[in-house]
Amino acid sequence: MSTVTLTATQSFLLERWRQILNDPELDQYENFRIETDGNGELLMSPRPPKPHNFKATKIATMLVERLGGEAAIEPQIITSEGIKVPDACWLHPDRYEEASDPDPFIIAPEICVEVLSPSNTPDELERKRGLYFAAGAIEVWICDRSNNMIFYAPDGVLTKSELCPDFPLRLPSPRRT
Numbered sequence: 001m002s003t004v005t006l007t008a009t010q011s012f013l014l015e016r017w018r019q020i021l022n023d024p025e026l027d028q029y030e031n032f033r034i035e036t037d038g039n040g041e042l043l044m045s046p047r048p049p050k051p052h053n054f055k056a057t058k059i060a061t062m063l064v065e066r067l068g069g070e071a072a073i074e075p076q077i078i079t080s081e082g083i084k085v086p087d088a089c090w091l092h093p094d095r096y097e098e099a100s101d102p103d104p105f106i107i108a109p110e111i112c113v114e115v116l117s118p119s120n121t122p123d124e125l126e127r128k129r130g131l132y133f134a135a136g137a138i139e140v141w142i143c144d145r146s147n148n149m150i151f152y153a154p155d156g157v158l159t160k161s162e163l164c165p166d167f168p169l170r171l172p173s174p175r176r177t
Contacts, residue, residue, distance in 0.1 A: 004106045004107060006106065009038075009080065010078050010106060012040065013036065013038075013040055013078050013082060013083060014078060014104070014106075016036060016040030017036065017040075017076070017078075017083050017104060020034065020036070020042060029044060031046065031047050032044040032045060032046055032047060033045050033046070033047055033048075033074065033085055034083075034085075035076075035082060035083050035084055035085050036082035036083045037081060037082045038080065038081040038082045039082075040082065041082075043082070048087070048115070048117055052087070052115050052117060053073070055087075055115045055143055055147070055171060056073050056074075056087040056088040056113065056115050056143075057073055057088070058171060058172075059087075059088045059113050059115075059141070059143060059171070060072065060073055060088040060089075060090065060113075062167065062168075063088075063090040063111065063164060063167070064090070066164050066166060066167060067090065067092075067163070067164055068093070069090060069091055069092045069093055069095075069096065070090070070091045070093065070096045071088065071089065071090045071091075072088065072089050072091075072109070073087065073088055074086075074087065074088075075089050075104070075105055075109065076103065076104030076105065077089075077104055077105045077108050077109075077112070077132065077135055078104055078105065078106055078135065079108075079131040079132070079134065079135045080131065080134055080135075081127075081131055083104055084128060084131055084132070086112040086113055086114055086128070086132065086140075087113055087114055087115040087143075088112075088113040088115070089105075089108075089109035089111060089112050089113065090109055090110060090111040090113075090163075090164075091109040091110055091111075092110060095107065095109065095110055105135075107135065107136040108132050108133075108135035108136040108137040109137065110137065110138045110139065110163060111137065111138065111139050111140075111141060111161075111163060111164070112132040112137045112139075112140050112141070113140070113141045113142075113143065114128060114140070114141070114142050114143070115142075115143045116142060116143060116144045116145050118145070125142060128140075129152055133154045138153070138163060139151060139152060139153060139158070139161055139162065139163050140152045141161070143171060146170075147170050147171040147172075147173070148169065148170050149167065149168065149169055149170065149171065151167075
C-alpha cells in the first residue's frame, strides 16, 4: 500500500472528522447525512428517501458487475471544501488500497455518483463535480430523476462513460413481483 501525504487542510479535516464521529451527541441523528464545510463545521441533511437509495445501490452493484473492484454507498471524501458524501462510488482494487486508509477517502474514488434529489441545484452539482475531480475522481456521474445517466470527465460531458463504456444511459426500472 502506498502512503498518502496529507496537506495541512486534509489533516485538519481528518482530525475534525474523527472528533465528529466520536461525539456521542450525534448518535441521535442517525437519519441524517453528515458532511462538513471547509472549516470543519458540521453540515447535516435528512437521509434521502428509499427510491434515491435504491438507485445508488443499483448503480454501485452494476459497476461491480461490469468492472469488478469495489463500490460503496455514501462514502466520505475529503475535499478542499470539507468532507463530502457522494451517493455512490467505484474504485479499482489498486485505488481502494491506496485511498481507503484512513477513512474518509483522501483520494476520491475513480467514479463518484450523485443521484439527483429535488433539492439539488445545478450550481450545487457543478460545485460537487469540481470538488470530486479536484480530489482525484476520473469521472463523475449524475443519475437524474428520470433515471437517465449523465457522465462527466474533468473537461465536460461524455456521451458514455470511458471507464465503464457498457454502463446503460438509463437505469433499468425496478423489478416488480
